[in-house]
Amino acid sequence: MAQSLAPHLSSTSLLAHTPIRKHTMDKPTLIVTGGSRGIGKSIVLLAIKSLDANVIGIARSKEGLEQISQELATLQLADRFKFVDGDIAEKTTADRAVKIAEESWSGQIHGLVHNAA
Numbered sequence: 001m002a003q004s005l006a007p008h009l010s011s012t013s014l015l016a017h018t019p020i021r022k023h024t025m026d027k028p029t030l031i032v033t034g035g036s037r038g039i040g041k042s043i044v045l046l047a048i049k050s051l052d053a054n055v056i057g058i059a060r061s062k063e064g065l066e067q068i069s070q071e072l073a074t075l076q077l078a079d080r081f082k083f084v085d086g087d088i089a090e091k092t093t094a095d096r097a098v099k100i101a102e103e104s105w106s107g108q109i110h111g112l113v114h115n116a117a
Contacts, residue, residue: 027052027053027054027080027105028052028054028110028111029053029054029056029101029105029106029108029109030047030053030054030055030056030109030110030112031055031056031058031097031111031112032047032055032056032057032058032112032113032115033058033059033112033113033116034059034088034115034116034117035059035065035083035113035115036059036060036061036063036064036065036067037059037061037064039115040057040115040116041064041068043113043115044057044068044081045068045071045072048072048077048080048081049075053080053110054080054081054082054105055082056081056083056084056097057081057083057084058083058084058085058086058088058093058097058116059085059116060085060086062083062085065085068081069083082104084096
């Protein structure tokens with residue numbers, strides 16, 4: 001089954017179907033939990049670079065989230081990534097992520113990738 005999905009998962013096929021949006025407010029907003037390293041970090045970077053999305057990363061590691069922010073700043077994409085350091089199991093962490101979406105972009109959240117352990 002994984003082999004049959006592989007052709008559909010390449011970044012070039014994702015790019016071919018993703019319209020480029022000029023204004024940050026017009027872009028979809030995603031929340032990625034466990035977004036500071038490993039698969040979560042890869043999802044954050046893919047969503048911003050290839051899917052033209054705004055992303056709120058949530059993780060307990062503030063350092064990892066700051067690293068992603070710095071990496072995106074060198075690509076002039078820092079305005080597309082915000083983060084919340086905290087445990088997603090706590091309501092206050094989720095509330096902070098929603099507040100960031102409201103203050104930074106349209107306030108609408110279009111997707112959630114729950115990658116936290």
